[in-house]
Amino acid sequence: MDEEQGEAGDSSGGAEGTTSFSRRDALRIASALGLVSLGGGAAWALLEGELAHQPAVSWHKSVCRYCGTGCGVQVGIRDKQVVEVRGDEDAHNRGKLCIKGSLLPVLNTLPGRLTTPLIRKDGKLEPASWEEAMSLVASRFSAAIREDGPNAVAFYGSGQLYTEESYTANKLFKAGIGTNNVDGNPRLCMASAAVGYTRVFGKDEPPGAYEDIDHAKVFFLAGANPAECHQPLFERMLARRRADPEVRIVCVDPRRTMTAEYSDFHLAPRPGADLLLLWSMAKVMLDEGLFDDKFIAEHVAFRTNEGKAAGLEELAAFLEDFVPEDVEVQLGISSAQIREVAHLFAASDATMSLWTMGFNQRVDGVALNTTINALHLLSGQIGRPGATPMSLTGQANACGGVRDTGSLSHILPHGRMIAKAEDRAEMEKLWGVPEGRIQAQPGLHAVALFQAIEEGKVRCLLNMCTNPGQSLPNLARYRDAMDKVFLVVTDVFETASTELADVVLPSALWLEKEGVYGQSERRYQLLEKLLDAPGQARSDLEILVDLAARLGHEQLITAKTPSAVWDEYRLLSAHSKYDFSGMTRERLRAAHGLQWPCPSETHPGTVRRYIAGDPFVPKGQEVRFYGHPDGRAYVHLVPYEDRSDPVDADFPLVLTTGRIVEQWHTGTMTDRIPEIRQGTPRGHVEMHFADADVLGIRDGEQVRVQSRYGAIEGPVRVTRGPRPGTLFASFYDAKWLINQVVCDRVDPLSKQPDFKTTAVSVRSVSA
Ligand code: SF4
Secondary structure (H helix, E strand, C coil): CCCCCCCCCCCCCCCECCECCCHHHHHHHHHHCCCCCCCCCCCCCCECCCCCCCCCCEEEEEECCCECCCCEEEEEEECCEEEEEEECCCCCCCCCECHHHHCHHHHHHCCCCCCCCEEEECCEEEECCHHHHHHHHHHHHHHHHHHHCHHHEEEEECCCCCHHHHHHHHHHHHHHHCCCCEEECHHHHCHHHHHHHHHHHCCCCCCCCHHHHHCCCEEEEECCCHHHHCHHHHHHHHHHHHHCCCCEEEEECCECCHHHHCCCEEECCCCCCHHHHHHHHHHHHHHCCCCCHHHHHHHEEEEECCCCEECHHHHHHHHHHHCHHHHHHHHCCCHHHHHHHHHHHHHCCCEEEEECHHHHCCCCHHHHHHHHHHHHHHHCCCCECCEEEEECCCECCHHHHHHCCCCCCCEEHHHEECCCHHHHHHHHHHHCCCCCCCCCCCCCCHHHHHHHHHCCCCCEEEEECCCHHHHCCCHHHHHHHHHHCEEEEEECCCCCCHHHCCEEEEECCCCCCCEEEECCCCEEEEECCCCCCCCCCECHHHHHHHHHHHCCCCCCCCCCCHHHHHHHHHHHHHHCCCCCCCCCHHHHHHCCCEECCCCCCCCCCCCCCCEECECCCCCCCCECCCCCCCCCEEEEECCCCCCCCCCCCCCCEEEEEECCCCCCCCCCCHHHCHHHHHHCCCCCEEEEHHHHHHHCCCCCCEEEEEECCCEEEEEEEEECCECCCEEEEECCCCCCCHHHCCCCCECCCCCCECCCCEEEEEEECCC
């Protein structure tokens, strides 16, 4: 299935010159099909899901299959088929869906579903029985573990697996097999946000909620393009501004995205330099008395970059390096704009920051995450309705399924860390495995995992519900590695990863299995099984339970159904500050999701954390950042250091990548939908007019984009979108693998790769 990479977009229709059928045409077709354009006269379409063919005979509450916005839907079923999907008026999206959600009715009947296991024989994937496929998988995994130890195998999962599936895989590999080689595509999308929250608040996941949108006076959107990637949320921001003309939207993005078009301010920093913006805003706040001194004194602590305790004096000295007039050239934003936006941010009644891949997929992703949280702490813009930092998530279940279950190589469930002996010991006890079963060293993060595969250190990889054969950076290198390992892929369609697999296992899709998604605001929502999976396809949970038994871990993996796994997992949460033990299956079935903490079956859930009303804030206290033992949130004084892929005479431009409104990540589902496929330009690169003039490149020409990692040829679209010196490309086109060009540098703390700042050269090859 699809994979996480980025948020970004194209602001002005199709890639004229690269296709005869523009994106606007697609949106017009959508309108002609009865999809309704909303958004206060916005030119872009925000669609209500009403692709009705035949009337439904029953309606069911569910959640959109795709992104971390987690839109609620009502699914109309007739004759065991989806005939209609509507945005749920009672869910947080208030009936709104983007074009992807609106076209959900066709998802389960798209041609090309994998319906039987496949085994590679003589270089070709051949149909096989489940017994044949699973016994081959088990024997190869057993042999690798027996001969080279547990770290010779690995699991690579997805923010699109259901929570019960990720939890079971994590438990099987870490507590059963005994390897921490459990990672997945969330490493590519939100690892920096998770590490950032943990460093600042002591616990992962946002303090605020979507409800804050209805109260904010200033929206600070940085490294995010919600007008394309989280449309119902952006529509909610526009509705907020329509209701209160004093509301302001600030967009920080090196591209003039669709979000920038609708914003009151667009700041376009030089790619890789935006930490300078955040700290120079802090400098303005300090100099102009915009810090909330009382809040800082009561609730904030400071740490130097070396981890030593510090105070306001150290902060003031640190900020001397960020005088707006001194950094404006390097940053690419005028000091006047920095000052104006710093004022807006700090002085408003309520400021809400929203960010995503532009801040996460960076070599300095953790620094950006800790610093944007710091701006809220320093100005006291936190803990009130509308005043909050809030990272947005790309995938439907990256938060609930992967971050919260601890399904990455360095973490354990509910915020526990592999590196902490007491956390390992607690999980070993809770899971009933011998002391020492969980290895003390973190396992391999995504990029390190594929490097270990390249070196032959990992011999077997179980890849579930994700498409690293298209989504990894430095892709040609890691595709070669995938070709060497014993690769097992579960998926619903053929992908750029199944073509490299030794065994392909057909899995159940949305509505064909039951499970829980947890989206960006700590909201868990249940998706019920409404359809039969086609052919022999099975849920990923069934596959994991089968594998566990074959590997001799039947005594450990005793919960075999989604509801049994959920009960085990939710009751475990009671031993943590995530506590959602009150979220019974029955409550989730009835509600449009619940937000944790939710420690009892009568608790209503928690909209805002760390303030009165949060069950972990002691009675009588207004604020307590209980994730740290001292009850404070930390401001980390992280200096600016440009570690991006270096721009030089050979590679003078910067390539940034991301998503577009119609396509979901690597396009394995959306690019099969005719209305989307015909309306989306094929893979291409966008370039600013000024660069095209200098290079003598014309709109629509074929160009070669070359980096230190690889090259690709394709059409160019000349626009005013990316700022001069910057290129943009999306990664959904399986026939145009742009990630071959993208660097695989990672953030030193989160190990998240940088998909946003690869140095490249471009030349015409049309002649
Ligand atoms: Fe689905 Fe995301 Fe679109 Fe909502 S915004 S309809 S969750 S793809």
